[in-house]
Amino acid sequence: MSGAIWLALLSGCATTIAVSPVDLASAPKVTLDVKLPGHAIVQMSQSAQSLIFDGPPVTFEGSATTLQAPIGEITRRATLQVFQSLFEGGASMGESAVSAAPGELVVTPEIITMEWGYQPLGVRIRPLLRVLVGGALDIFSLQMSNSLLRRLYDARKQEILNQRK
Numbered sequence: 001m002s003g004a005i006w007l008a009l010l011s012g013c014a015t016t017i018a019v020s021p022v023d024l025a026s027a028p029k030v031t032l033d034v035k036l037p038g039h040a041i042v043q044m045s046q047s048a049q050s051l052i053f054d055g056p057p058v059t060f061e062g063s064a065t066t067l068q069a070p071i072g073e074i075t076r077r078a079t080l081q082v083f084q085s086l087f088e089g090g091a092s093m094g095e096s097a098v099s100a101a102p103g104e105l106v107v108t109p110e111i112i113t114m115e116w117g118y119q120p121l122g123v124r125i126r127p128l129l130r131v132l133v134g135g136a137l138d139i140f141s142l143q144m145s146n147s148l149l150r151r152l153y154d155a156r157k158q159e160i161l162n163q164r165k
Helices: 004-010 022-027 069-085
Strands: 014-016 040-043 053-055 065-071 091-094 103-122 124-140 147-154 159-164
Touching: 040 069, 065 103, 069 091, 069 103, 069 124
Parallel strands: 014 065, 040 091, 040 103
Antiparallel strands: 053 065, 103 124, 124 147, 147 159
């Protein structure tokens, strides 16, 4: 009997999480005094939206476990939430820049890193999930053949890199 218990402890387990609107509602808000004119399009491929993270924690606590998280869906929902609050016309999804109107902002989020672990809080341990997202912001010309202005955001360095086309 004790061999089965040790085997269960050593083999670990996998946990799958789902995205809850409640989690996003409690996230810190990005606000401006005055909303920007226009509308933003969040551009993500279907494969990027359906990306699943599957990995162990970065902490020793729980190191025999793995987490499965819908990181693509988390990124899509969080990006939409941020840009809906910044623009008068809100934000919507689009799989390509072709769906953008002239002068519209196209946001292409990119997941840079994702890690999770357990944070000890006295006698309790709390799981924490940290996602670092960067990406590109493009404003397209009337011909829609190229981007007039591209700004890349490197979240690791917390800076915006200018790239004029």
